[in-house]
Amino acid sequence: xxxxxxxxxxxxxxxxxATIAREGPLAAPGMTVVEAAxxxxxxxxxxxxxxxxxxxxxxxxxxxxxxxxLDVLCQAIExxxxxxxxxxxxxxAMHALxxxxxxxxxxxxxxxxxxxxxxxxxxxxxxxxxxxYLGERDLPVVPxxxxxxPAEEWRRLGHEARLARVKEAVxxxxxxxxxxxxxxxxxxxxxxxxxxxVRVDVGFADHVVPADKPMLTRAVERWLKERLEDKxxxxxxxxxxxxxxxxx
Numbered sequence: 001x002x003x004x005x006x007x008x009x010x011x012x013x014x015x016x017x018a019t020i021a022r023e024g025p026l027a028a029p030g031m032t033v034v035e036a037a038x039x040x041x042x043x044x045x046x047x048x049x050x051x052x053x054x055x056x057x058x059x060x061x062x063x064x065x066x067x068x069x070l071d072v073l074c075q076a077i078e079x080x081x082x083x084x085x086x087x088x089x090x091x092x093a094m095h096a097l098x099x100x101x102x103x104x105x106x107x108x109x110x111x112x113x114x115x116x117x118x119x120x121x122x123x124x125x126x127x128x129x130x131x132x133y134l135g136e137r138d139l140p141v142v143p144x145x146x147x148x149x150p151a152e153e154w155r156r157l158g159h160e161a162r163l164a165r166v167k168e169a170v171x172x173x174x175x176x177x178x179x180x181x182x183x184x185x186x187x188x189x190x191x192x193x194x195x196x197x198v199r200v201d202v203g204f205a206d207h208v209v210p211a212d213k214p215m216l217t218r219a220v221e222r223w224l225k226e227r228l229e230d231k232x233x234x235x236x237x238x239x240x241x242x243x244x245x246x247x248x
Contacts, residue, residue, distance in 0.1 A: 004065040005097070005116035012097035013068040020067065022074035026057040034082075034136070036128035043070065043125045047133065051082045069118040070125075072096050077126070084146040086130035090123035092148070095230055150196050154229040159197065163189050165228055166200055173223045177216075183208055184220060187237045196231065200224065203237040 005013055026033055028046030031054060035044040040060040045053045056074035061067050076092040077085035090112040098110075112119035134141065149155065154162070167186045174184050187201040202220060204213050213236060221234035 004118045009097045013065050016068035016072050020071050022071045034133045036125045066118040073122045081146050083144050086126045089126045150229050150231040198231045200234045201237045
C-alpha cells in the first residue's frame with residue numbers, strides 16, 4: 001500500500017479491502033446523481049431534494065489502498081447533507097480506518113492532506129462534487145450547521161458503561177504521563193446541548209500545578225477522542241469558593 005495512506009491507517013485499509021461494498025455504477029431513480037472525477041477515478045452521489053446523500057459509489061482506481069479509502073468514504077457520507085460530506089467526509093473516513101490502538105496518525109492535527117494521498121484525493125473529490133452540485137443548480141454557499149452524532153457504538157452504551165470506559169482511559173493517560181491514578185479524576189458525565197452524553201468534567205488533585213491544568217485538560221480530551229469517541233468534550237470542574245461567607 002506504500003505511502004498512499006500513512007502507517008496508522010494501513011491495518012484498517014487492509015480490513016476494508018476485504019469488504020468492498022460501494023464500488024461500481026449508481027442507479028438512483030428519482031434522485032439527482034452528481035459526480036466528480038480526478039482522471040479515471042470517479043465518485044458519484046445520489047442526492048434528494050433536501051441535499052441529503054442517499055447512496056454513493058466510486059470506480060476507476062486500481063490502487064488497493066485508494067480503493068479501500070473511497071469505499072469507506074462512500075459508506076461514511078450516506079445519510080449526510082452534501083455540504084457536510086464535502087467538509088468532513090474525508091475526515092470521517094480517516095476516523096473509520098484509524099486503528100485506535102495505534103499511535104497518533106500524525107504529529108499535530110490529523111487532516112486528509114497529511115494522512116496520505118488517498119485521503120487528500122477523497123477530500124478533493126467531495127469538494128468538487130459539492131461545487132458542481134451548487135453550480136448546476138445556481139445555489140449559494142451557506143454556512144454548514146450540520147452536527148454529526150457520536151458513533152453508534154458509543155450511543156448503544158449505557159451511562160455506567162460509558163463512565164467506566166472514560167475512567168479507565170483517564171487512568172491510562174495519567175499512567176503514561178507519570179501521574180498518580182488519582183491525580184486526574186472523572187467527576188461526572190453529562191449530556192450536551194444536543195442531548196448526547198459526551199461532556200466529561202474532570203478534577204485534579206491539590207498538588208497538581210494550577211498552570212498545568214488547562215494543558216492537561218486538553219491533552220485528556222485528545223486522548224479520549226482518539227481512543228473512545230471523537231465527540232467527547234472535556235472540561236475542568238468549576239472550583240467552589242471555599243469562603244463560607246461569600247457562598248451565602
